């Protein structure tokens with residue numbers, strides 16, 4: 001009998017996916033695996049609805065959250081953290097670990113942040129370099145209005161919007177480029193219906209400019225290094241080959257394009273991730 005635990009994730013892994021993962025482990029520098037990675041890179045761009053490279057790390061989502069902070073900010077910078085639950089708290093903890101001053105916008109648990117509140121904080125403190133928020137704050141099941149927040153940060157050349165979409169991406173539309181989200185973080189074990197162990201992060205051209213000046217220490221989660229490797233269809237260090245093999249397949253109906261989602265999501269448009277033999 002199958003046992004289901006009704007949590008946001010890890011979500012159930014389809015039998016086809018499990019079978020795909022039973023294939024022999026490819027060497028991560030082999031031409032066969034590079035071919036897999038080339039296809040996965042394209043699929044990830046589709047998933048994030050971005051023209052930018054989506055970086056892929058063997059880690060859980062928190063690794064990519066940490067990397068997002070360490071690669072775009074510097075010790076002494078100020079970040080505005082929307083703290084409306086457990087994962088908002090995590091943004092603040094990561095920033096503090098890297099010597100970043102946290103301006104905490106406390107939001108009552110169970111409520112979404114109001115864009116005007118964020119705008120007011122940014123007016124009060126023009127030095128704020130990043131606004132960090134959850135698309136979906138899993139601990140309260142609240143969606144923060146990231147589209148509206150992006151419209152605010154887009155008007156400020158010195159401020160980026162960093163979105164933790166770990167429990168959101170693939171669950172509902174978050175078109176990164178269309179909305180102007182600067183950094184989007186996701187993980188394999190939620191709407192993608194893969195096992196835990198892959199973390200994803202994509203950066204807008206504006207966020208990549210912040211990477212140029214960031215002085216936080218980083219080694220494994222060095223985004224520039226990973227970008228260079230991925231452009232050669234490799235990862236900087238050993239790839240999580242087994243988790244990468246169940247190549248994500250585009251759903252039949254175009255999701256994530258706003259035109260596909262007028263107000264409600266037609267069930268046939270919900271993403272269906274199926275592995276395809278590689």
Ligand SMILES: Cc1ncc(COP(=O)(O)O)c(C=O)c1O
Pocket residue numbers: 008060061062063087134136137138139164165166167187
């Ligand atoms: C919104 C959000 N952020 C961060 C995390 C942490 O992700 P991970 O456990 O993959 O590190 C989770 C996990 O549930 C989450 O839902």
